[in-house]
Amino acid sequence: MSRQYPQINLSRRGLLKFSAGAIGTGVLTAGLNSNLLADENKAPAEDDITPDKALQELLDGNERFVQTKRKNPHQTHSRLVEVAKGQKPFASILGCADSRVPSEIVFDQGLGDLFVCRVAGNIATREEIGSLEFGSLVLGSKVIVVVGHERCGAVSAALKGGEVPGQIGSLIEAIKPSVESSKGQSGDKLENACKANILTQVKKLKSSPVLSELINAEKLKIVGAYYDLDTGKISIVA
Template identity: 65%
Template sequence: MNSNNRQFNLSRRNSLKFVAGAIGTGILAARAGAELAAPEPVIAQNNVTPDQALQMLIDGNQRFVNAMRQNPNQDFTRITQVAPSQAPFAAILGCADSRFPAEILFDRGFGDIFVCRVAGNVATPEEIGSLEFGTLVLGAKVVMVVGHENCGAVKAAIEGGVLPGEIGSLTDAIKPAVESSKNQAGDKVANAVKANIRLQANRLKASPVINQLIQEGKLKIVGGYYDLDTAAVEIIPMAWMV
């Protein structure tokens, strides 16, 4: 075999390998997309009611505050149980603040709570989509929107001004709450934080997916105010606008 034929055969063999690899990659990508679009049914169906799910969060927080933690579902047995699938009983939209570790504060473990955290606990399209997935697909029965004492994002929204990068997108999402609470008596930051909890809860409730679950009695949305000094989460009254 001369050198030209040898080079042609090698080039042809490499091309076939490339095509086969590309086909294989395409199949894997399609399979991954299908798994995201149609996740496997959960193994352990979540049969609690929305009221029961909320009470489980309240009870867990009270255990933590009273130094009576049970640390449920935090061992390796639980890890193997939920590895194939998940059925969280609750979902939380909370602040990204490092002082708000949701599973610890509510005394829960692996697979119990579907948590979305973002500065200012704002309901962005991505957060709303995530919580639609956590409720409609995974079966969480309660969504708690949790704001906290002395929230830096809320303070920045109150102070105003130009902020670098994308930080301003967070404060812009909070400003309507600041405006609605500015004439209230008392601590203006605490008032704005609570108004922001209600604002973001209303944005979640405006989701057709989430609203339908609420109408069917399969889900409820509540607001929680987290006290950094005591670790207690206070359930605050809501004012629904949608």
């Protein structure tokens, strides 16, 4: 069955209001003009979905994945043609670039369902935050899930420390505060650091003026989740 989701109301007045609060993040600038909004409004008409329902849709999809009962929704040619007119993803994912955690597969979703940002260590950089602000404010995504995972290589590197080549160090520096905050906790050090890193990135996203205003208006939910590489199970951690 094809799901349908609501058009987000983006009048010029409403857009300017959000723009004033988003200048610091750079997500909405003069480049986000009426022509862009006109293109996005070409998406099919959609019914209402709440942030809680959007999150449950993701968790239900993951349960199907774990139970090997995937429906593989919205992966037909007709769906491709439908979303070519415009996108209205119901959920956004900030995930790790790890090849073992493909969002559409582990959440059992399809074309046009998820707005996905992936970077090693699932860190909320300025660019990732700006992208997710766009996905929520302009495209109408109702939930953002920060998905970290078991035995994350980027977090492991931050735990071990030492010199690394190229720009890899920028990733490690972004994760170090989470490693520090997890010290002294009982249990597996790497798992604790991975989960602490998820919580840190959730906090960063919630500090966005654009996203916080949507949260306060009950139009958006931001949560953290931990992916078990061995079972494929997603567990909410924040």
